[in-house]
Amino acid sequence: QVQLVESGGGVVQPGRSLRLSCAASGFTFSSYGMHWVRQAPGKGLEWVTVIWYDGSNKYYADSVKGRFTISRDNSKNTLYLQMNSLRAEDTAVYYCARDLGIAVAGRGWFDPWGQGTLVTVSS
Amino acid sequence: EIVLTQSPATLSLSPGERATLSCRASQSVSRYLAWYQQKPGQAPRLLIYDASNRATGIPARFSGSGSGTDFTLTISSLEPEDFAVYYCQQRSNWPPYTFGQGTKLEIK
Numbered sequence: 001q002v003q004l005v006e007s008g009g010g011v012v013q014p015g016r017s018l019r020l021s022c023a024a025s026g027f028t029f030s031s032y033g034m035h036w037v038r039q040a041p042g043k044g045l046e047w048v049t050v051i052w053y054d055g056s057n058k059y060y061a062d063s064v065k066g067r068f069t070i071s072r073d074n075s076k077n078t079l080y081l082q083m084n085s086l087r088a089e090d091t092a093v094y095y096c097a098r099d100l101g102i103a104v105a106g107r108g109w110f111d112p113w114g115q116g117t118l119v120t121v122s123s
Numbered sequence: 124e125i126v127l128t129q130s131p132a133t134l135s136l137s138p139g140e141r142a143t144l145s146c147r148a149s150q151s152v153s154r155y156l157a158w159y160q161q162k163p164g165q166a167p168r169l170l171i172y173d174a175s176n177r178a179t180g181i182p183a184r185f186s187g188s189g190s191g192t193d194f195t196l197t198i199s200s201l202e203p204e205d206f207a208v209y210y211c212q213q214r215s216n217w218p219p220y221t222f223g224q225g226t227k228l229e230i231k
Contacts, residue, residue: 110167
């Protein structure tokens, strides 16, 4: 079955870096766009970034632009999020999510989601 | 950036009742709106996309309607497992993709 498993979260000091991973299985990873969505404790959902199926295009929320970098390794079925210059406001559960479909009609809907990994930025 | 406003913030109902959740967009999103369900400690789950299409495996008691700026998620007869937080999301004008602030559906 389709599965997404995030890892790499933890406690990090402000200004430091962290890299998250999302291991995909059960589908043709190289055919789908992939997203990161985050949720601060007790808050709502915030889209963070997307990468095209082939890595050719990447887009970011203004709140992370210039600090976060999304990438993927289709040979390893793995999605990454490199987070630099972390701030307290980056504290959240980070979910990876797949585009619903490979055609344009299926892009921008998030299904399925991983279970999330918690990132805490604190001194 | 398109802002999505959900109402009410909290909805208190009993099992078997009908639930109606609203989502209003700050500008037209055509029919490019989705609904997600999130239970405590779990990831969100896609329920509805393109305003009215049920995602795979979603029960028929969930339905979506609307276009332009006003959308509704209806749960025809609430089951105990339906009590959760519901989010709407648009993909009409991105980046960024944006979510509403959520509606908590709680047991009365």
